[in-house]
Amino acid sequence: MSAPTTEQWEQMWLPLWPLASDELRSGIYRMSRESALGLQYIEANPQAVSNLLVVDIDHPDALLRSVEQRRDWLPNAVVENPENGHAHAVWALAEPVTRTEYARRKPLAYAAAVTEGLRRSVEGDAAYSGLMTKNPTHDAWAAWWMTDHLYSLNELEHFLDRFMPPESWRRTRRKKPVGLGRNCSIFETARTWAYREIRHHWGDPAGLAMAIDLEVHRLNGEFAEPLPVNEASQIAASIHRWIVTESRMWRDGPVVYEATFSTIQSARGKKSGAARSRAGRNRIMEALK
Helix, strand or coil, rough: CCCCHHHHHHHHHHCCCCEEECCHHHHHHECCCCCCCCCCEEECCCCEEEEEEEECCCCCCCHHHHCCCCHHHHCEEEEEEECCCCCCEEEEEEEEECCCCCCCCHHHHHHHHHHHHHHHHCCCCCCCCCEECCCCCCCCCCCCCCCCCECCCHHHHHHHHCCCCCCCHHHHHHHCCCCHHHHHHHHHHHHHHHHHHHHHHHCHHHHHHHHHHHHHHHHHHHCCCCCHHHHHHHHHHHHHHHHCCHHHHHCCCHHHHHHHHHHHHHHHHHHHHHHHHHHHHHHHHHHHH
């Protein structure tokens, strides 16, 4: 094991204009790659894709946890705080996962689940967002280079096996997302909210834009490490732009919208009633046994 060189790290590290900081509590700022590499903390992935899966290990034996019993799926790098032994373990993907608001949700959810499996395998910090990581080329850290191998998500899932989260975890992450799905989850949640909010803004696209922007920033504020303000605003703008230029809901107008909404609510009510009826019958059958 040896400290990674700047050249090795830059082959894996993709951001062109990353966020960086020497003290996270003092703020993070966008800057050139060259400037960022002089600071202790850097943005792990570009805004549009993720090729680095990072796990925060807040244990004094973080390095040992990262390499123990995983010869075939070692992290590419482990970046350790020499003062307390805590570290970030980094696995690099052969094919980056797209994570813009327009990305396909299934690969993104898969990547998030694999990252959760990696976290569970080392008992990492569940609250870590994956936005900022320790810069392995900075003198403040003890960095260890483990392998040049680039992984596929399928490969990592195979090795993780029992550490992979169940399907119920993925459903929960849609409501309380962390890590890779942060900007996409804000988009998904705000988009669904905006479709209902339309009914209050017929003929008032500017009012709809303001409402969506406020909701996106509210959702963003719920994260321990929120997106930069301008990036949250871009998400809000993209949702509004699609609604008023592409959406049939907006184009068809309030009459069709209300009729469609009523039909959907009625169908949901019937489905819920049938479910309650089945549950009632099951309870009766159980009582008669």
